[in-house]
Amino acid sequence: MNVAMDEYGNPFIILKEQEQKQRLKGIDAHKSNILAAKSVADILRTSLGPKGMDKIVVSPDGEVVVTNDGATIMEKMNINNECGKLLVELSKSQDAEIGDGTTGVVILAGALLERSVELLEKGIHPIRIANGFEHACSIALKKLEEISLNNGKISDINNDLLFNSAMTALGSKVVSSQQEHFAKMAIEAVLAVADLERRDVNFDLINIQGKPGGRLEESCVVHGIVLDKEMSHPQMNKKIDNAKIALLTCPFEPPKPKTKHKIDIKNSADFDVLFETEQKYFSDMIDKVVSSGANMVVCQWGFDDEANYMLSQRGLPSIRWVGGVEIELLAIATGAHIVPRFEDLSEDKLGNAASVKEVTSGTEKDKLIFIEGCSKSKAVTVLIRGGNQMVVDEAKRCIYDALCVVRNLIRDSRVVPGGGASEIASSIAVQKAVESVSSIEQFAVEAFADALLSLPYALADNCGLSSISLVGEAKQKQISLENPSYGIDCDNLSVGNMEEVKVFESLASKQHQLALATQAVKMILKIDDVIKPSEVF
The missing domain is CATH 3.30.260.10 (TCP-1-like chaperonin intermediate domain)
Known part of the structure; x- marks a missing residue:
């Protein structure tokens, strides 16, 4: 890359291999974007539902993750395509806002993109498709509210x-x-x-x-805090009742000057003086802790071996190298103040817990610290x-x-029937509204109704069943019985009433899925120009 000057002295950049750039625009750009995004969505299709498959995702550094969580799969995948990355962000957004439904939102977006290609090939303008999807989405959201069950407070x-x-x-x-x-x-x-x-x-x-x-x-x-730690000395008490906890962010070590320094020890008397000085320093530290009324110490930093031994001798159970997040959580839960200097420690800065105990887990002598009955918080x-x-x-x-x-x-507290029943009901509602749309956008509305069925289709496919016949049967029962609760019963491998088999999903999650998927597809449809180097595919 070179910087040159124009006739007015303004700098501009000359890109190398400019002539090798290729440019996608118009219908080609739309198809390229949609194909890339849809291929990403298809990866998650087999992970949907109780019979869905897991994925092994191997990171560049060799880390192996086995999961069927949509957000985790999308996050761990190495996706280079720009529109594929949009679906990754879509999944992250669903995970951040709702926490569930990350697989479904990507599958729905992929189905909408697949229908968009068919409409583009018919010559329908992308903006008209996007407007039709927006209208259909509003109908589907309204239908979800109508069929929801209110759980009260x-x-x-x-x-x-x-x-x-x-x-x-x-x-x-x-x-x-x-x-x-x-x-x-x-x-x-x-x-x-x-x-x-x-x-x-x-x-x-x-x-x-x-x-x-x-x-x-x-x-x-555990109604309290669990620390993946152990007592700093094996002879310390393993169980403390009515614990008064001192939270320290200062180490149990001798002071270290910030300037360069050295200690000259010329004979045994000098060594004795150094040892006695350290002993006195540690003794003063422990005296300050004991005088505050604390019967337990939790420290963010380490302990000198001599200090650790003296703490054990004074009967003061201690935990060291506790992370900053855990220290903050302990402060919230126990009501303790985080103390940066021993001089600042006093009784009013101690935290309280009903019990602290060290528990051994497994055969490898792994230990956990349980701090329960915290006085100031409901932390679990x-x-x-x-x-x-x-x-x-x-x-x-x-x-x-x-x-x-x-x-x-x-x-x-509102819920909707699961098992694809809510998508089938929404699809029926959108299909009925097609005739009321007079413009060319009715093709997009109809395509949206078809795309909604992609989730029940995927559920049936993952159960090893005939998706077309099963979804068709569920749709027919919903219409004939006027009951929107019929969906794919993955446990009994048939069409069932989701209310009777007690399969429910949060209304907020379903609404968020629909709205997010529609917004992402609208964004991709509005991209009509892609510039990239020819060697990148």
């Missing part, structure tokens, strides 16, 4: 719709064998920190920890166990999805 841990919605979210996951246990865990964790009056959930108070070496059914919710920790790290990581993603579903229902 949620405050009971035994709420059926809450439980069934969490079960639906977990049905397609690696934890499906323990989905009832994980659904109860998600409800317990969210209701423990929820502000039901404001219908809000502070996710910062829910910490998800994983520890390989156990079984999935050993996973539990979801502790996930699994056979290996891959299972634990995927189980953590599963419980996160379930937590998000429960949180969404606390914010908006």
